[in-house]
Amino acid sequence: MSNGRHLAKGSPMPDVPEDGILRLYSMRFCPFAQRVHLVLDAKQIPYHSIYINLTDKPEWLLDKNPQGKVPALEIVREPGPPVLTESLLICEYLDEQYPLRPLYPRDPLKKVQDKLLIERFGAVLGAFFKASDGRELARRGTEFFGGEQTGILDYMIWPLTLWLERMKRDPAVMAFYMEAEVQAEFLRTRSLGRANYNLLVKDA
Template sequence: MYTQKSFAKGSTAPGPVTQGTIRLYSMRFCPFAQRTRLVLQAKGIKHEIVNINLKEKPDWFLEKNPLGLVPALETPSGQVIYESPITCEYLDEVYTDNKLLPSDPFEKAQQKMMMEHYSKVTPYFYKIPMGRRNGEDVSALEGELKEKLAKLNEHLKKTKSNYFAGNSITMIDYMMWPWFERLEVMELKHCLDGTPELKKWTERMFEDPAVKDTMHSPDTHKAFYQTYVAGKPDYDYGL
């Protein structure tokens, strides 16, 4: 079941999670929720999606997740798991087909270390467009972002791999991807100039079935982003 329209304050809570499936509380344009959707698709997990209006969150959702954040998972037994890396690791542990995390402890630790590094990169995807909108000089911030992207490029160059942990897509690729999908919308695509390996990685990722299943077109992203910047996010844009 895909519940496309978002549930807002005052809405009736959806019924219990169907046996044999897992429910994802999401928002169609949220990059953090997209991480979990990518994992669900890549692993072929039977699931249903309930989209949440993040500006006017339903009380019933806040009871399930007091932080009010997406993504959050709910099992048929009523267990709730939230925070994007935690939901993704949970899915990989519970649904053992098509494993995305390595079983070797050191290799798994390496992916988590890469995630720690990448967590320092994502704030730039918000700071730079915001600064630009406020009329600030963002050239220094862009320079810092380019440095960090150059390090990611260096990793791919050094390992001579198609993806960040080898020649097939693994968890770390999906964890990083959503912000690269949005580079054009955030007017940061030029930050990939001078990072040829990273550019090739993005081209490969665009061809991945799970990425294709969860992505929006640049025009759709832009249209939603404009409503978000205006302070009136249209979570149901395009439906």
């Protein structure tokens, strides 16, 4: 496995034990890959993490996913073995294949409604996290989004911050959570053309 280090071009395929455990090809700062980590951890499903440098990908990644994207989940117990891609499809598969601690509602109508909300909120939540991590306030140079006093954006975002704080207490989130400053530092290095994928590796 990659032991938290992101593997790049020229890196050999990691020596993963032949133990039948799922293999997740991931990137530590990718929100779509984070979805899959959260579901695996919430359902306490054993898995191996193999982190990929998406700027300079190892050649063997295309054997796992011809699109060269993450997340990609290799189901080693099945003939082939098959590799699933697309975070929402992976998460739905995991919820159905591992029924303990169900995450989707079992009622078909409620399940479809939740899936629709996930699709609709994807872009909205991305904007929310961008706003809530301090970068947008820093760009505006004001104490509030509305300026020197609260405005509509402040009031619309604030209820979500309460939910965000509650989510930080969830065991799966706690195991994978990173401070906004860390995420911002990764984005800064990427914007400079030298993305530091191993920012969280102590000896990087």
